[in-house]
Amino acid sequence: MTSTYVVGWSPFHRDSGAVELACRLARSTGARLHVLSVMPSGWGGIGRRDPEAAEREGERAVEEARRHLDAAGIDGDVVASTARSVPQALLDAVEETQAVAIFLGSGSEAPIGRIDVSSKAGRLLHSSPVPVALAPRGYRVRRGENAGLERVTCAFRDEASSHTALERAEILADAACVPLRVVTFGVEPRRMIPTEVSGDAQMVLDEWRVQAGRALDEAIAGLDRVVHSGDVFIGRTWDEALHETDWQEGDLLVVGSSSTSPIAQVFLGSSATKIVRHSPVPVAVVPR
Structure with missing residues (x-):
């Protein structure tokens, strides 16, 4: 049975480290990727962008993630959703897909090449039943698309x-x-x-x-x-x-x-x- 990796892809933060890392491991293990871009449910409220803009943001995030998977030649699906809790949405995806790991990137506060344990990542590190893989900010696979x-x-x-x-x-x-x-x-x-x-x-x-x-x-x-x-x-x-x-x-x-x-x-x-x-x-x- 093919394993599945859940990959968190932020609709706001365009660092592709989580997808790059998941693709690297998938090339070596044959795992399938489930990339999830979660839009916080209150994002379109007062003082923020309108709901239509939020939906467009989610669609753009999905398109970008899909391009990464296609370029890497990795099998998987990309989904955008709205949820009150990003960590809980990722945990729900783990349960739904029977995933064996979660992949996350590092926030914009982290120096290039270092890992930032954000509050959302911290919650997953505490509650996830499966390993959580963290990619350093700016992580890239530099040896070609077949690197594992x-x-x-x-x-x-x-x-x-x-x-x-x-x-x-x-x-x-x-x-x-x-x-x-x-x-x-x-x-x-x-x-x-x-x-x-x-x-x-x-x-x-x-x-x-x-x-x-x-x-x-x-x-x-x-x-x-x-x-x-x-x-x-x-x-x-x-x-x-x-x-x-x-x-x-x-x-x-x-x-x-x-x-x-x-x-x-x-x-x-x-x-x-x-x-x-x-x-x-x-x-x-x-x-x-």
Whole structure:
């Protein structure tokens, strides 16, 4: 049975990163795309454009998305709808199409090449029963229309959500017939101690690296395939940690999150969020 990806396409924001990313994965997995452009139901109210203009905006968004799919040679449909909640409309589409993932772009506030977790994306990261893939702003496939996924990298921590993410990453890598890389990212603790005892902080960091590496090795040993890495990367900042390793144009980073706890307490402010915001490649967030 062919899998389906739901792709959120904003009628206002013309960044095509979500469609570009979905097309890349679809080329490797054979998935079909369901592109949905959702117009907020109150958009044509007082002080805003009229309903007819809103309808024309939706039609234009559909035409643009359709051109992207046709140019990429990817099978799928493009739909425009009106809803009070954009995240809920996307979740409804997941249920209706039995989709296995949602694809989103980044807002205009994000720097080019970076991911912005907007309020709408945050709601989906909290409530989606399927992985949510986030494309950096301005994301493009530069190697021609036949370019597919080239490697899956899983950011691993020794916790339940990371083990779930690793399982999903392995399944995706197998489906796409691409290498799987499993790594751990960490940040050095701020040194709030006198210089004469700063060696203690280094000892703590070294011990953490050993424990993280041991957990990483154990997780990799439980996989049914060859893994191309198993390294721990530590930097003074999350940005530095993520740039300690090499990245390819066709990479996808997979991280784990929780879909069962309040987002303000679990996802926002967590290491997963920091990894997402500083990742130089698209990220798929897997719910527990």
